[in-house]
Amino acid sequence: MVTKLSLRFLALGGAVSLAACMAQDATVGVEAQSLSATALERALAHIDHEGHAIGVTGGDDLAVRDVIVDADGAEHVRFERSYRGLRVIGGDFVSHTGGDGAFRGFSASLHDSLDTLRLQPGLTPERASEAARLAIDGTVVVDGAELVINAHERAPALAYEVLLSGILRDGTPTEAHVLVDARTGIIQDRWDDVQTVAGSGNSLYSGAVTLETTTRTGGFELRDGTRGNGFYTTNMKNRTSGGAIYTDTDNVWGNGTKSDVASAGADAHFGQAMTLDYFRVVHGRAGISSNGNAGFSRTHYGNRYNNAFWTDSCFCMTYGDGDGSLLDPLVSLDVAGHEMAHGVTSRTAGLIYSGESGGLNEGTSDIFGTMVEFFANNSVRPADYLIGEDIYTPGTSGDAFRYMHNPPANGKAAGCYYPGVGNLNVHDSSGVANHFFYLLAEGSDGDAAGGLPASPTCNGSTVDGIGRSAAERIWYRALSVYMTASTNFAQARTATLNAASDLFGATSAERAAVAAAWSAVSVN
16 A cells, blocks of 8 residues: 555645646646546545555655546546656556446556665766767757656666757757666667658648638738637748748638648648547547647748658647658648647657657557548548658659558558567557558458558458447547557557447457457557
């Protein structure tokens, strides 16, 4: 039992007000807006009696980050963990309570107590910072070095988390996290808050679209006040900073070609609108952060820049124009969905952008980017499970950057799980999640008449799809309720099985299909 821990946490405000004890950047989901502090009290009582199963002891401090309440009253409380004042990366967990108030279990990656861990570093923060700086190929400055416990995909170890910002050699901005062993100086892990996607659709080819804009003196600006806070689109004029909101005198934006810079702005604005509508209508989510914050878009970034990225610090999407040879402008509908899904992930499971959790992070963005495409139902740009088919090598017809039905078709991505898949680039390890989702939604036989190709399984099995509507709901619930920062593919299998049981029942065909689809990509 860890009575001391739970009493200390309640004394910080849990018994008085749920909002008072939540982490500063926490948000309460739409489903949980009427939740009282009793949900937190129940979760803490469960931790008090069962926390030993996930290594929680009297040395731990907990902060609640998110709360979700189901229609049947079941509660899911997400906690961040610190140990003796040190933040534990990969130590986050979710406590689950049934509608009857009974404990239903924890979702966690860390299960061992930290009580035996030595907490005395052998390196100074300055030496750790220099080791981290040398690990980045670009021009960066050190923004800070914090002593932490690193439990992400490894045995817990003392480390410095060094934060660096600047510009990588290829022109991409970086907000890097580098974990340096606090005793040896070896780099344990690294990831970036600037989460990129190289290739997607080109929304200059989505045809005529309707945009919500705002009147201003002398005309209009590309600002949507109907879908949440802070939704506007800017033109960076091929620079890497600055930019201004698009303005216009007649409320007609672009001409559908690259000759008018507003064409890219119109399509990025449309893509953001469709993505916000998708998460609101399908998943009941208010904005990217679930509290109404919509984020904004920046177009025409850099000079011939071959990428697009989500940045958590500005809460925005950024799109390059491409070099015209490898890539055309990266302002397509599925890119918008992909980038904004990174924001949703950061506000839910917080999947660390490294290792298997990084592959799940990228896979989540490909999945939701594709689902946004189907949701929009644009007649000019029909939806499919290809990523980047319109912009990747624009002079070559029929190819794509990623193929969800058969990830290895691009020559790099993994379609089947194997030990070590987490060592791949996260855009390539994401193929395991993409392949699973395609099989779950569409099945291994596909639908040739509907333009959905067959999907080869890794175990030679035949998988029957359950449809996109059920599959996307299962993935979203798994992300928002069961996955944590260090979730790996095996844990994602458990998370989606739990989600399917919640939504459709423990003996449902949907749950059986989830199990079959994971086995079909060698996650057992």
